[in-house]
Amino acid sequence: MPLPTDITALQNMVTELLTEVKTLQTQVATLKLENDRLKAALAQDSRNSHRPPSSDGLRKKPAFPRKKGGKRGGKQGHKGKTLDFVATPDYQLRHRAQRCECGEDLSELPQYTLSKRQVFELPSPKLEVTEHQVQACICPRCNRLNKGNFPTEVKAHTQYGPKAKALAILLNNAYKLPYRKVRQFFNDVFGYPINEATQYHAQKQCFERLESLEKVHKTALLQSPVNHFDETGMRVKGKLHWLHCCSNEQWTYLFIHQNRGNLAIQDHPSILPQYKGWDIHDCWLAYFLHPQCQHAVCGAHLLRELHAVEQNGRQWAARMKELLLYAYEQSNQGRRAVLNQSVFRTIDLQYERICRQAHQEEPLPQKGTGHRPKQTKGRNLLKRLKKHKNAVLAFAKYPKVPFTNNQAERDLRPAKIKQKVSGGFRTLQGAHYFARIFGAISTFIKHQLNVFNQFVTVVSQNLNTQ
Numbered sequence: 001m002p003l004p005t006d007i008t009a010l011q012n013m014v015t016e017l018l019t020e021v022k023t024l025q026t027q028v029a030t031l032k033l034e035n036d037r038l039k040a041a042l043a044q045d046s047r048n049s050h051r052p053p054s055s056d057g058l059r060k061k062p063a064f065p066r067k068k069g070g071k072r073g074g075k076q077g078h079k080g081k082t083l084d085f086v087a088t089p090d091y092q093l094r095h096r097a098q099r100c101e102c103g104e105d106l107s108e109l110p111q112y113t114l115s116k117r118q119v120f121e122l123p124s125p126k127l128e129v130t131e132h133q134v135q136a137c138i139c140p141r142c143n144r145l146n147k148g149n150f151p152t153e154v155k156a157h158t159q160y161g162p163k164a165k166a167l168a169i170l171l172n173n174a175y176k177l178p179y180r181k182v183r184q185f186f187n188d189v190f191g192y193p194i195n196e197a198t199q200y201h202a203q204k205q206c207f208e209r210l211e212s213l214e215k216v217h218k219t220a221l222l223q224s225p226v227n228h229f230d231e232t233g234m235r236v237k238g239k240l241h242w243l244h245c246c247s248n249e250q251w252t253y254l255f256i257h258q259n260r261g262n263l264a265i266q267d268h269p270s271i272l273p274q275y276k277g278w279d280i281h282d283c284w285l286a287y288f289l290h291p292q293c294q295h296a297v298c299g300a301h302l303l304r305e306l307h308a309v310e311q312n313g314r315q316w317a318a319r320m321k322e323l324l325l326y327a328y329e330q331s332n333q334g335r336r337a338v339l340n341q342s343v344f345r346t347i348d349l350q351y352e353r354i355c356r357q358a359h360q361e362e363p364l365p366q367k368g369t370g371h372r373p374k375q376t377k378g379r380n381l382l383k384r385l386k387k388h389k390n391a392v393l394a395f396a397k398y399p400k401v402p403f404t405n406n407q408a409e410r411d412l413r414p415a416k417i418k419q420k421v422s423g424g425f426r427t428l429q430g431a432h433y434f435a436r437i438f439g440a441i442s443t444f445i446k447h448q449l450n451v452f453n454q455f456v457t458v459v460s461q462n463l464n465t466q
Contacts, residue, residue, distance in 0.1 A: 036312075043311065085118055127164065127190045153460075160194065165202040166455035168194055172203065173437045174451060176414070178422040200430075202459070207433045209458050210440050217251045217443055218271050224248050226278040226400050229287060230408035231260055232416060235424030236431045243435060246271055247411045252442035254415075254435040256428070261286040278398075280405050283384055283391075296394035298405035299324055302385075309378040316358035317378065320385070323350050327396045328403055339396045347396065351389060358382045411442055 004010055094113075097106045132154050136147035153162075160168075164186075171182045179196040187193035221227055231244045234256065242260040246253045253271065257264035265272050265286050272279070272290055279293040282301045287293075303324060309317035327347050330339050339347070362379040375383075385392060395403045418434065425431040440458075444451045 040308070040312070044308070083118075083120060085116070089118060125189045127192055130161075160198060160202075162456050162459040164194070165198075165205075165459045166452060168199050169202055169206050169437065169455055169459070170441075170452060172199065173418075173434055174441050176418040176421040203430075203433045203437070206455070206458055207436050209461055210436050213440060213458075214253070214436055217253050217439065220251050221246055221248065221253055222271055222275055224251070224277060226280065226402070227275065228405050228408035228411075229272065229279055229281045230405060230412055231264075231284075232412045233260075234415065234419060234431065236428050237426065238424070241428075241431065243412065243415050243431075244270065245408050245412050246275075247408055247442070249407065250443070250446050252411050252439045252446070254411075254439040254442075256431040256435045262289055265290070278394075278401055280402065280408070282405055283388065288388070294394075295388070295391045296398075296401045297388055297391040299328065299392075299395065300404040300406065302381075302392065305377075305381050309381060312378065314358070314361050314378050316354050316361050317381075319357070320351075320354045323347060323354065324392075327393070331396050331403065333403075338399045344393075344396055348393065351385075351393065355382060355386050358385075414438065414442075 004013060096111055100106055132150055134148045134150055136145055138145055168182050168186070171177045171185060172179065177185065179199050182199060183193045183195065227246050227248050229244075229246055231242045234241050234243045236256065239258075241256055241258050242264060244255050244257060244264060255269040257267060257269065259267075261284075264270065272287070272293070275290075276292050277294065278296055279287055279290070280296045280298065281287045283297045288295060303321055306317045306321040306324075310321060327339065330343060358378065359382065362376055362382060365375045365379070394401045415434075415438065418438075425434065440454075441451055444454050
């Protein structure tokens with residue numbers, strides 16, 4: 001384009017070009033932020049975000065560094081489990097020597113047992129049918145008709161027994177099968193397709209009979225010095241609900257609620273308002289609204305967030321991650337070994353220095369479209385690290401406090417598998433059934449009880465809650 005010849009026109013052109021350059025610079029900055037945001041979203045995995053490890057595929061790596069050079073297989077002190085010979089097998093097959101290499105017939109000679117091998121196999125699966133008959137007779141003295149009575153638990157013309165119901169309940173809850181697949185399993189294995197109405201009634205019956213046991217679990221958790229709290233989203237009637245968890249190494253309590261935050265935590269199913277011990281959680285704000293608890297933050301979640309900030313080029317995040325991992329190693333890899341005072345004081349001072357460095361590295365808040373200034377993820381993380389420093393370092397100072405909230409994560413993970421297999425819950429009541437029943441299953445497993453036998457007892461209404 002031709003340049004103007006007079007000075008005024010040139011000045012106007014320069015002004016227009018400067019305005020255009022400024023506009024383009026603003027657009028470039030906006031596009032750069034958008035590009036960085038999209039790249040960060042694409043780079044997310046279980047090591048730098050809250051995404052589950054299953055989303056990593058073949059790229060999955062361990063959450064914590066592992067020592068290299070160790071031997072594969074079971075470690076020293078690990079108690080293995082294998083099939084052991086039984087003293088009285090159900091069947092014995094004797095394989096006799098028939099003929100010698102010289103041609104002599106040996107089949108009629110007395111022979112002794114040289115060696116043994118045992119094969120463990122399933123018996124032919126079938127449902128045993130017990131027929132109850134009420135009999136009658138006429139009294140020879142008064143000629144009155146007298147008859148027996150059916151047992152109280154035998155109420156229908158035909159019905160399933162407690163073992164069949166317990167198996168259906170476990171297949172649906174412990175092994176995550178929907179009603180349709182439980183029906184198919186019964187048909188394939190036993191030749192009896194148990195219908196959905198029968199399964200639902202068994203679930204409802206089990207839910208009601210587990211109420212007293214759930215109260216025992218809640219009382220035990222309230223008395224525990226350390227509990228883990230967490231929540232995860234669940235689809236119920238096509239809408240988002242939340243499964244809340246309170247657990248420790250011995251007990252598991254679950255409840256479903258339409259809210260995630262304080263509305264759920266303050267509601268009557270929650271035990272947190274009455275709890276006064278150590279509350280281990282993922283730094284969710286709603287938990288800090290209960291000052292009667294002592295709070296500790298999950299180190300694994302912090303390491304993932306720090307890793308994400310480190311990938312954006314922040315040196316402070318790398319240093320903070322290294323510091324937390326150092327404290328983790330010094331505390332016997334989070335196995336509740338308290339650091340001595342000098343080591344803890346050094347870690348505390350380093351923590352403060354890194355926070356000051358982070359304040360220098362992180363960009364200052366920028367004005368956004370809303371009323372609150374927009375901050376980077378790094379600065380948001382820094383604010384939490386400074387505000388909740390005591391909760392972050394609690395594992396290094398108090399022997400009862402673990403490094404992670406993995407206990408609650410493990411207790412919630414089966415619910416996510418249930419949702420993946422079944423797709424969600426069709427009714428809110430069905431979700432409540434699952435929460436209580438699976439809380440009992442998890443607790444039975446933690447106490448090394450036979451889950452099937454326990455549920456046979458529950459269905460038979462002979463549960464011992466002591």
